[in-house]
Amino acid sequence: MGQSLDLFAAVSPEGAWTVTQVTRRARAVVEAGLLPLWVRGEISGFKAWQSGHWYFALRDRSAQIRCVMFQKDNRRLPAPPQDGMQVFLFARPTVWEEKGEFRLTVVDLLSTEAGGLWQLAFEKAKAALAKDGLLDPARKRPLPPYPLRIAVVTSPDGAALQDIIAVTARRWPVAELLVLPTRVQGEGAEQEICAALALLCRVEGLDLAIIGRGGGSREDLWTFNHERVARAVAALPVPVISAVGHETDVTLCDLVADVRAPTPSAAAEAATPDRADVLAELAHLGARLARGLAGRSGRVAERLDRTLDRLAATLERRLERHRHELSGLAGRLDALSPLKILERGYALARDEQGRVLKRVAQFPSGLRFRLRVTDGDVAARAGES
Amino acid sequence: MARTPPEPLSFAQQLDRLEEIVRRLEAQELDLDEALKLFEEGIERLREARERLTAADAQVKQVLSDKAGNLKVEDFDG
Numbered sequence: 463m464g465q466s467l468d469l470f471a472a473v474s475p476e477g478a479w480t481v482t483q484v485t486r487r488a489r490a491v492v493e494a495g496l497l498p499l500w501v502r503g504e505i506s507g508f509k510a511w512q513s514g515h516w517y518f519a520l521r522d523r524s525a526q527i528r529c530v531m532f533q534k535d536n537r538r539l540p541a542p543p544q545d546g547m548q549v550f551l552f553a554r555p556t557v558w559e560e561k562g563e564f565r566l567t568v569v570d571l572l573s574t575e576a577g578g579l580w581q582l583a584f585e586k587a588k589a590a591l592a593k594d595g596l597l598d599p600a601r602k603r604p605l606p607p608y609p610l611r612i613a614v615v616t617s618p619d620g621a622a623l624q625d626i627i628a629v630t631a632r633r634w635p636v637a638e639l640l641v642l643p644t645r646v647q648g649e650g651a652e653q654e655i656c657a658a659l660a661l662l663c664r665v666e667g668l669d670l671a672i673i674g675r676g677g678g679s680r681e682d683l684w685t686f687n688h689e690r691v692a693r694a695v696a697a698l699p700v701p702v703i704s705a706v707g708h709e710t711d712v713t714l715c716d717l718v719a720d721v722r723a724p725t726p727s728a729a730a731e732a733a734t735p736d737r738a739d740v741l742a743e744l745a746h747l748g749a750r751l752a753r754g755l756a757g758r759s760g761r762v763a764e765r766l767d768r769t770l771d772r773l774a775a776t777l778e779r780r781l782e783r784h785r786h787e788l789s790g791l792a793g794r795l796d797a798l799s800p801l802k803i804l805e806r807g808y809a810l811a812r813d814e815q816g817r818v819l820k821r822v823a824q825f826p827s828g829l830r831f832r833l834r835v836t837d838g839d840v841a842a843r844a845g846e847s
Numbered sequence: 848m849a850r851t852p853p854e855p856l857s858f859a860q861q862l863d864r865l866e867e868i869v870r871r872l873e874a875q876e877l878d879l880d881e882a883l884k885l886f887e888e889g890i891e892r893l894r895e896a897r898e899r900l901t902a903a904d905a906q907v908k909q910v911l912s913d914k915a916g917n918l919k920v921e922d923f924d925g
Contacts, residue, residue: 606859610858613910618909618923633905638908639908639923641910661912662910665910707921735901740900743862744893747893750892751872751886753873754882755883767878794874
């Protein structure tokens, strides 16, 4: 604008320009006259090519411009824009010589809609995870109360790992920490995290996993919003605590994890009991154990006493019964005594030697014998039969 | 008294067992012989648990995979 073109300077000696000359000239003019700038408009006819480049038009009510965003630029974005979306583009106006087309080479793209592309990508991935039930609260597993092997998926040089190690060493040195080192940000970090998670699945005897990193920009934390990473976290065979960034940053990884911790230190706190508490609990159990046994033996002694009492009482009763039986027997013995028979008027005959005479043949005529009657002896003699 | 040593349990299982022993001892339904046996086991579990808690020293290792894809666990010095 305002710059006048020298219409004669570029005239070829042949008189007419070639198409190539014109487009090249146009491109030079456009690029010189329109330095990279921000453009506002609505996306239309969006297409992502196999090559990874994006093609679309940016338009407003009365005009439109063809746009291209190359893969090297668009790969920094979390998701492609959608038709109808209001955006700001930072772009270099140029002329695409092969098509003689005025167009914008887009370097950056911001959506003006709430949360922008990041939010869009987040919501899309979240919806996919929800559809597969991965956000279902019923999926959340309880954390093991006394973990002995804890896997930690994070950067080996981050402050996050140092925090986790320090908290675990202080609270629960009983546990062994197994670090699965991975990059947590930058190009390809999500593949590395997924590889680390796959490795984690092969570690034996794990009780628990912690995945996370310290705070960072939205772009830095974005690795943990990849659907692939979230699915790998959801597929872990052990309960997992996610701690990505700070309190306010919630990632998809946090959403699929069994527990979300606001910071890596908090994750280590959530993962471990305090050894001092557990030792106190053991001491308490020990005291109850001792009391339990003491109570038990006290009760046994009591019962023994009661048993002895009952035994004594039983013996007493039996003795009493025996005494009764004995006196009964004495009575019966008494009844059987010969003296009792004599009392009833019978007499007992005995010879001089005291032998009892029971038969007639034992009484020859004139035999002297004695008769025992109830109150004494009488001398007697057998007469003529 | 000849007794087989208790089989290895996880720490949590050990604590659970200990709780159970204490509860049963407190429940008053055992004869003395049984109570003594439980008490002995309880003391043993208690000793083991305490040992596990105090013997350990925080260990940090790292898990890597070698070129063949085999799991490799080594000390971590970070």
